[in-house]
Amino acid sequence: MEFNYNLPVNIVFGRGKVNELGKETAKYGKKALIVTGRSSSRKSGLLDRAVELLAKEGVDGAIFNEVTRNPLISTVEEGARIANVENCDVVVALGGGSIMDAAKAIALMAVNEGDVREYMYGQKSSDKALPLILVPTTSGTGSEGNCYSVLTDDKNNDKKSLRTPAIYGKVSIVDPEIMVTMPKRVKASVIFDAAAHAMEAAVSKKRTPLSDAYALYAMKLIADNAENAVNDEEINYEVWEKITLGSMLAGMAIGCSSCALPHALEHPASGLKNIVHGEGLAALTPAIVEASWESDPERYAAISALLGGNSALDCADSIIGFLKRIGLDVTLNDLGIEESDVDWMVENAFKVSIGNINNHPKEFSKEEIREIYIKSL
Ligand SMILES: [Zn+2]
Incomplete structure (x- = not known):
């Protein structure tokens, strides 16, 4: 080690x-x-x-x-x-x-x-x-x-x-x-950004025992508390403490391990159309996980379990279920991205995000990345 x-x-x-x-x-x-x-x-x-x-x-x-x-x-x-x-x-x-x-x-x-x-x-x-x-x-x-x-x-x-x-x-x-004064939709999108940091750090090729410890604990804190943090009318400060801690730890985890494909593909989308980062991640992550889980079944199974799933195979579905529970099941289309934007985003991802693309547990060709964008529309 x-x-x-x-x-x-x-x-x-x-x-x-x-x-x-x-x-x-x-x-x-x-x-x-x-x-x-x-x-x-x-x-x-x-x-x-x-x-x-x-x-x-x-x-x-x-x-x-x-x-x-x-x-x-x-x-x-x-x-x-x-x-x-x-x-x-x-x-x-x-x-x-x-x-x-x-x-x-x-x-x-x-x-x-x-x-x-x-x-x-x-x-x-x-x-x-x-x-x-x-x-x-x-x-x-x-x-x-x-x-x-x-x-x-x-x-x-x-x-x-x-x-x-x-x-x-x-x-x-x-x-x-x-x-705690954030509107509901903002809460959901920032919480999913934190969840994405935790999930990407957990499967990153550059992960270390320290980023693992941060990422997996962060994911647990977020998975267990996100619904209440977003949906409860009354503010529960204990819940928010846990979300805040989870989000900070997830940020520290990517500080050591970097992000992976969801962030690599989200940046071109929000660079092009000024969309909300957490919403862009919500639109892209399920299709990416669907195409990637076999490359690291143990980690994707752990993530799925934290979100209430059974195995790596249903990790993408577990993420979709989580997004529905926090009201953030969106598509790229909902966010203003069109099919005609996809070619630019594919090229741009390889230009600005090559580090995070290479850091993903599975290697994808440009054509496969194109398919992920299309699936997320
Ligand atoms: Zn982020």
Whole structure:
């Protein structure tokens, strides 16, 4: 057995822990760029609360609220420019996966020369970035526990991950209490994103005993609690704690093991049509598992069992059942993808996601991948 493990994030987990934002941020700087979305953190009052918490510890905040779903490279460039204009020495991300991903890339580009694409495609690398404090407001992406930032290039729709140890959070404040205000459909899609991370890490060719431990436990937490988390009218904080923990562990698992084919095929879809990541995964995962289970029957059987199935053979059906229970049984067609988009997505998957394609337990030809897209329409 051989593996390498390095996860230099101080994770502060628990209900009410967001109150430590000021204290934690003050360790790293005096002027924070607060990266957030256009409205949700403002509406929920979290943005005002964050500014106050920072001020109390003597940290000034400059607000950058331009980040959208499937964050764009142009937004990252603008954020990095503002971080410099405002002389920020620390970056605080307040939001879901898109916000954290954008904040990570902003922290990198604020102190490095060149184009962010060069860092995404490995032509340039750097071990420096502004210190990052991550405060997730959705549980799903797991970005708080890894060094990935997934960005979409507004010039050509390429959606690809930037990976460098420089963009691990210094601190991730994971507070289940600030995540419960999500609408039902958002809850379902972020939870399925987390489930996909756990399932893909569990079958990944790069899996290690540590990613296995995270992935399989994460899958159990998610499988056991997702229905209640999505469907219960009354918020049950114990359920949310488990979902939040599962989602964080799943994010840490892909940090070690990478993702596999579902993420490889989803990125072209959401890069092209700006669809919701978790919904794209929901549309694609069953057909991929159906075509893959024989390559790793033991793992697919374990996943199926956690979702109430009997064997690897019915793993895809178990996933479909799970998606129905959380109201997320969708097709690519429902999400606005047409058959005429398939050829572009096949080519694009091999361009932007070759690492995750190669990481899948089964090897597929372009023609077979085309069939998976068609089946998912
Ligand atoms: Zn994901």
